[in-house]
Amino acid sequence: MAEKEIVTDTKTVYEGPIFSVETQSVQLYNNQTSQRDIVRHVPAISVLAMVDDDHIILEKQWRATIGDFILEIPAGKLDERDFDAPHHAVVRELNEELRMSAGTIEKAFGFVETVGFSDAYMHLYVAKDLQPIAKSDQLPRDLGETMDLITISFDDLKEMFEAGKLNDQKTVTAFLYWAYLRG
Known part of the structure; x- marks a missing residue:
């Protein structure tokens, strides 16, 4: 027991x-x-940024914790403005990282990331109807934050998953949710 x-x-x-x-x-x-x-x-958000039903946007960025580049969905920590409305952090992160806004943003669910040693909690959102943001309306990225944006199809992401090449937890979770939505 x-x-x-x-x-x-x-x-x-x-x-x-x-x-x-x-x-x-x-x-x-x-x-x-x-x-x-x-x-x-600090709690965080992550975003399954849907270009269309068959494509999402991933970020390739350097992560000092693993000393390598990784492909991942957009994400960011909540700050004092967001604790009661994590949706605001989604809007901000889409702007800062993807330079996009979304016509619709829906919460999928939340999960504890590494329960063995941390209380880190992440909210997963789905953003659709993405539109580019004018340069004058773009928010600054975090200090030193650089990334390549990659549009990837469901089939290509599935191949990466099956080959064991999709290794970021939030991105794996988002992929599995996307697969669930597709039936």
């Missing part, structure tokens, strides 16, 4: 702008004690 742990002490050991690290002392079901290190992360 699954048993709940009891937190007996909590200490923040790192506090940054996007995440903090917390150490917890916990009492286990058998009265032994253990330690949990937890990354507390």
Whole structure:
């Protein structure tokens, strides 16, 4: 039977702008004690940006965490303006990253990204009827953020998935949702 742990002490050991690290002392079901290190992360959004029913836009960008380029759907963290309305972050990220606006934006669902060590939560949205944004209305990208935008078909993304070449969690989740929608 699954048993709940009891937190007996909590200490923040790192506090940054996007995440903090917390150490917890916990009492286990058998009265032994253990330690949990937890990354507390700002919630985020991700966007399945649909060009049409058969194509989406992916970003190819450098990720220092893996020391390589990765293909991924647009995403971004929520800030104080977005906590009650994550939809606003979707509009902002589409502008900043894709230089697009969407005629329709619908929430698909949310998920915990890495429950083994983090409380990071991501909302997945679907954006359709994409339109380019005039240069004068474009928001600045994050400092140092560069990317290539790639329009990819469902069939090509499916091939990548089947070959094990689609390895970004939010993008895999979005692809599986897209496959579900297609029946």
